[in-house]
Amino acid sequence: MALPYDSAAKLQEYAHPEMIVTTEWVAEHLEDPGLVVAESDEDVLLYETGHIPGAVKLDWHTELNDPVTRDYVDGPGFARLMSDKGISRDTTLVLYGDRNNWWAAYALWVCSLFGHPDLRLMDGGRAKWIAEGRPLSTDEAKRPRTDYPVVERDDTQIRAFQDQVLAHLGQPLIDVRSAGEYTGELLHMPDYPQEGALRGGHIPGARNVPWARAAAEDATFRTRAELEAIYLSEVGLRPEDDVVVYCRIGERSSHTWFVLQHLLGFPHVRNYDGSWTEWGNSVRVPITRGDSP
Amino acid sequence: MTTPTFNPRLQEIVDDFNAMAGKERLQLLLEFSQELPALPDRYAEHRDLLEPVPECQSPLFLAVEVEPDTTVHLFFDAPLEAPTTRGFAGILHAGLDGLNADEVLATPGEFSSQLGLQDLVSPLRLRGMAAMLARIKRQIREQRG
Numbered sequence: 001m002a003l004p005y006d007s008a009a010k011l012q013e014y015a016h017p018e019m020i021v022t023t024e025w026v027a028e029h030l031e032d033p034g035l036v037v038a039e040s041d042e043d044v045l046l047y048e049t050g051h052i053p054g055a056v057k058l059d060w061h062t063e064l065n066d067p068v069t070r071d072y073v074d075g076p077g078f079a080r081l082m083s084d085k086g087i088s089r090d091t092t093l094v095l096y097g098d099r100n101n102w103w104a105a106y107a108l109w110v111c112s113l114f115g116h117p118d119l120r121l122m123d124g125g126r127a128k129w130i131a132e133g134r135p136l137s138t139d140e141a142k143r144p145r146t147d148y149p150v151v152e153r154d155d156t157q158i159r160a161f162q163d164q165v166l167a168h169l170g171q172p173l174i175d176v177r178s179a180g181e182y183t184g185e186l187l188h189m190p191d192y193p194q195e196g197a198l199r200g201g202h203i204p205g206a207r208n209v210p211w212a213r214a215a216a217e218d219a220t221f222r223t224r225a226e227l228e229a230i231y232l233s234e235v236g237l238r239p240e241d242d243v244v245v246y247c248r249i250g251e252r253s254s255h256t257w258f259v260l261q262h263l264l265g266f267p268h269v270r271n272y273d274g275s276w277t278e279w280g281n282s283v284r285v286p287i288t289r290g291d292s293p
Numbered sequence: 294m295t296t297p298t299f300n301p302r303l304q305e306i307v308d309d310f311n312a313m314a315g316k317e318r319l320q321l322l323l324e325f326s327q328e329l330p331a332l333p334d335r336y337a338e339h340r341d342l343l344e345p346v347p348e349c350q351s352p353l354f355l356a357v358e359v360e361p362d363t364t365v366h367l368f369f370d371a372p373l374e375a376p377t378t379r380g381f382a383g384i385l386h387a388g389l390d391g392l393n394a395d396e397v398l399a400t401p402g403e404f405s406s407q408l409g410l411q412d413l414v415s416p417l418r419l420r421g422m423a424a425m426l427a428r429i430k431r432q433i434r435e436q437r438g
Contacts, residue, residue, distance in 0.1 A: 043351060044414050045376035048323050061415035098374065140316070 002118050003035055003092040011123070013224040015265025019258075020221070021094055021120050023129050030054060036087050036143065039126065040097040040107040050136030052096070052129060056085045056143060060103055060251070064110045075152040078114050086143025089117065089151075096122035096129070100215040102255055109254040109271060113153045121258065124220040131218065158257065160244050160270035162278055165203065166285065172243045173206035174235070176256045177276065181248070182208040184289035197280025201289040203246070207235050208291075211252040214259045227264055239266050246272040246279075297401035303388035310408040319413055325383030326376040329369060336368050343370055344432065346425050351375030353382060355425060357432035363394040365433060369425075377414065381405070381422035385429065394433050400426060 006025040011017040029035055030053065037055040039047050047057040058064070063081055066073055073081060087093055093116060097104035101121055108119050122129070130136070155161075160168070180186035184200030202208070213230055216222050222230075231237050243260060245253040250273025260266040279285055299307060310318050336342055336356055343354035352375070356368040367390045369382035389397050405422040 043375055043377045044418060045319060045323055045326065045380060046374065048319055049373075049376050061417065062412060067412075 002090070003029055003032055010223060014263040015224075016262040019120055019262040020123050022123055023132055023134065026052065026094060026096075026122050026129075027134055034090070035092045035094065036085065037094045037096065037122075038085065038087075038107070040095055040103045041126070042097075042099055042103050046098055046126070048138065048140075050138050051126075051141075053135055053137040053139075054141050055096075056087075056141050058085065058095070058107050060106055060110075064107060072110050072113065072153065075114070075150045078153070079148045079150045082116075082148035083146050086146055087148060088146045089149055091146075092118045092120065094120045094122055096125045098126050100127075100212060100219045100255070101125040102211070102252060105258045106251040106254040109158065109250075109257055112158055113155065114151050115154060124218055127219040158261070158270055160246075160272040162272075162274050162282065162285070164270075165244055165246075165272050165274075165279075168242070168244050169203070169205055169286070171205075172237055172241045173203055174237075174243060174245045174253075174256060174260075175202045175206040175208050176211035176245060176247045176253045177202075177208070178210055179208060179291070181276070182206075183291050184287075197276050199280045199287055201280070201287040202276075202293075203279060204286050204288045205293050206246075206288075207293050209235055209256070211247065211255045214256065221259065221263060224263065227259060231260065231264060237266070239264065240268075241266065242268040242270075244270050244272050246275040248276045249273065250275050297403060297407065299400065299404065299407075300388070300392060300396050302392070303400065303404065306384055306388050307404075307407050310410070313409075315413065318409055322380040322384075322410065322414070323376060325381075325387065326379035327383075329371075329379050329383040329386060332368055332370050336370070340370065343368070344428060346421070346428055351378045353378050353421070353425065355382070355428065357429055357436070359394055359433055359436045363437070365392055365394055365397045365429075366390055367429060377418060378421060381419075381425060384408075385422070385425055389429070394437060397433060398430055400430075402426065 005018050006021040008022045011020050037052050038058040039051045039055045040058045044059055064072055095104040095108050104121060104125060108121055111119050175182050182202045214222055245256045247253040250271055253271050257269050257271045261269045343356045346353045346355060354370040358366040367386050371378045371382055405419045
């Protein structure tokens with residue numbers, strides 16, 4: 001059974017307030033049956049240092065990715081993973097994590113490929129929970145195993161592949177990487193050379209809006225008015241646009257996907273998870289260097 | 294296929310990891326992250342003396358000192374919010390600090406893949422530890438001239 005939505009005033013301004021909850025809401029509902037809280041971090045050990053009591057761990061490297069092919073787990077793999085975590089198809093699944101919910105947004109996007117009905121992000125993530133002095137636990141949460149159904153992944157709505165991006169050229173594209181990666185000055189994210197590409201620059205026509213601009217100092221999402229000032233007024237996107245977002249491997253752009261689709265209510269936003277590590281290594285795809293789209 | 298040989302201290306760490314099952318290895322890595330010594334004042338007040346290791350997912354800085362008798366001392370700085378990176382640094386500190394330069398230089402580069410952490414941590418994240426070791430060795434060679 002789905003849990004009630006969070007009625008916090010800031011959230012009601014967003015297009016889909018049902019997709020987001022505050023730390024207060026999580027603290028209040030932590031014991032409710034039907035809720036599973038999952039932590040998804042860049043650092044694979046952060047959960048072990050302390051997490052929201054009862055929260056399970058969901059790791060993108062070792063659990064959401066297929067171990068062999070560059071792809072996500074398939075329907076049976078996702079069903080196995082969810083069952084192991086004690087998540088049912090009707091569970092209200094609240095995700096949170098480190099670094100402005102960067103990886104939590106990525107996990108939420110992957111869960112969305114399988115159409116999990118009730119997904120929510122905890123605004124402010126791990127940093128806000130800790131800053132507010134809320135309790136942490138080092139006990140690994142063990143929930144009773146469930147029988148999550150096998151649902152095939154739907155890659156047609158919110159995921160874009162390279163050939164689709166090639167066909168999309170000329171339509172709105174948002175590159176959410178740092179300015180240095182966008183211009184081609186850097187072949188990789190600062191401090192992450194291991195996921196580099198052979199060529200630097202961006203997809204022709206892409207506008208550069210670094211993903212973290214959507215986050216405030218306390219790691220929460222900016223208000224709807226602030227987000228509209230960036231994506232509508234400054235970048236010129238219109239809600240009816242067909243938008244493709246990308247970064248390096250699709251994680252930072254999941255955060256922007258969440259902002260455009262769920263906070264601003266754009267119905268057509270796709271995340272190109274191949275992103276620069278595919279595009280910048282591909283033969284004969286067009287690349288633009290410098291700071292103009 | 295030959296098994297690489299490590300100095301006795303590193304070998305003990307490798308054995309400890311491999312003696313454990315699955316998730317217990319993460320707990321051991323967490324213990325190494327907690328045991329990583331804090332920077333001494335001479336580095337804490339002069340972080341510019343530390344070399345950045347950008348191959349790690351989270352910021353890590355290190356310094357290497359080689360004494361006249363070639364005893365090697367290692368110093369690491371990584372934020373508490375990056376326990377995996379701290380854990381890798383803690384393993385290298387526990388396994389190599391105080392050895393002589395030749396012993397450190399003899400550490401096989403594939404050390405990080407011998408801990409049984411690939412499935413738990415991912416090979417991509419483990420590259421950070423290999424990069425730390427490579428930089429430590431390079432600094433020792435440079436300092437020996």
